[in-house]
Amino acid sequence: MILATVLIDPPTTLFVGGIVALVSWKLVKASLAEVWRVGVLSAVWGLAYGIGVGWWFFFRSDWMFAYTTDTSKLPLVPLYLLFVFCCTLWGVLGGLSVGLLVHLKKPALAVTGFASAILGWAYLLFITLDQYTHVGTRAEYLAGTAKALSDDSNWLMASNVVTVICAIPSIAILVLQIRRIRAL
Numbered sequence: 001m002i003l004a005t006v007l008i009d010p011p012t013t014l015f016v017g018g019i020v021a022l023v024s025w026k027l028v029k030a031s032l033a034e035v036w037r038v039g040v041l042s043a044v045w046g047l048a049y050g051i052g053v054g055w056w057f058f059f060r061s062d063w064m065f066a067y068t069t070d071t072s073k074l075p076l077v078p079l080y081l082l083f084v085f086c087c088t089l090w091g092v093l094g095g096l097s098v099g100l101l102v103h104l105k106k107p108a109l110a111v112t113g114f115a116s117a118i119l120g121w122a123y124l125l126f127i128t129l130d131q132y133t134h135v136g137t138r139a140e141y142l143a144g145t146a147k148a149l150s151d152d153s154n155w156l157m158a159s160n161v162v163t164v165i166c167a168i169p170s171i172a173i174l175v176l177q178i179r180r181i182r183a184l
Contacts, residue, residue, distance in 0.1 A: 001016075001101050006057075006064050006065060006083055007124055008087045008121065008124050008125055008128065008132075009049065009050070009053060009083070009087055009158060010014035010087050011090065011117060011120055011121040011124060012049065012087075012121060013045065013046035013049050013050070013087045013088070013090045013091035013094065013172070014043075014090040014091065014093060014094035014117045014121075015094055015114065015117040015118050015121055016042070016045055016046070016049070016091060016094065016170075017038075017039075017042030017046065017090070017091040017093065017094025017095035017096070017097075017098070018047070018094040018095065018097070018098040018113070018114040018117055018126070019091060019114075020038050020042045020045065020094075020095045020099075020173060020177070021035075021038045021042070021094070021095050021096075021097075021098035021099035021102060021110070022098060022102075022110075022111075022114060023144075023174060023177050023178070023182070024037075024038050024099065024177045024180075025102055026181050026184060027107060027177065027180060027181060027184075028099040028100075028102045028103050029102055029103060029105075029184070031103075032103055034099070034103075035096060035099040035100050035102075035103050036096075038095040038096065038099040039092045039095045039096040039099065040092075041093050041095065041173050041176075042091040042094055042095025042096070043089075043091055043092045043095075044091075044169055044173070045090050045166075045169050045170065045173060046087045046088040046089070046090060046091025047084065047087070047088045047091075048094065048165060048166060048168070048169045049087055049091070049165075049166055050083060050084035050085075050086075050088060051084060051165070052161075052162040052165035052166050053085075053162055055158045055161070055162070056155075057076065057080050057083065058076060058080070058156075059154070059155030059158075061074070061076060062136070062137050062138045062141070063134075063135050063136070065129055066086055066128050066131040067138045067141040067142065067146075068138075069138065070137075070138050070139075071138070080108075086155070094117060097113055098110045098113055098114050101113060106161075130151060133149055134146035134147065134148060134149070135147060135149050135151075135152045135155050136138050136149075140169060
């Protein structure tokens with residue numbers, strides 16, 4: 001069974017939303033308004049991530065869809081907008097669900113939900129690992145001629161750029177929340 005690589009990205013934003021909530025534990029425990037703030041911060045990260053992986057969506061689209069279809073026939077712009085929306089929404093869901101469980105004094109459920117998000121992401125990655133580690137067109141992948149990710153310099157450059165794009169809001173969110181926790 002092959003699942004599209006685009007299905008790995010929303011769960012990524014889901015568990016990062018959970019990380020935002022866990023980092024904000026003291027804040028969300030004290031105030032429901034902080035749970036909503038975590039939701040907003042998780043949305044910002046999910047949006048940044050969705051935008052960040054846009055290069056692959058348009059320039060390695062067969063890879064993004066794990067070679068399940070010839071993406072040259074797909075309306076990529078509307079699908080990308082839907083993809084970014086899903087990444088943003090799943091980030092919100094991760095932040096709000098874990099944050100609300102912490103606020104309701106259900107820490108075991110919060111940690112279990114967070115761990116489940118990571119396990120779900122890992123499972124999706126595991127079953128698409130071969131597709132994930134090769135880059136090319138659908139025809140190249142099916143013929144066994146798709147090259148390894150490390151052999152595609154454009155993919156590697158995009159990976160470095162996305163790391164920076166995602167690191168900026170990640171660091172900003174962490175610094176903001178840590179400063180706010182210390183101010184308590």
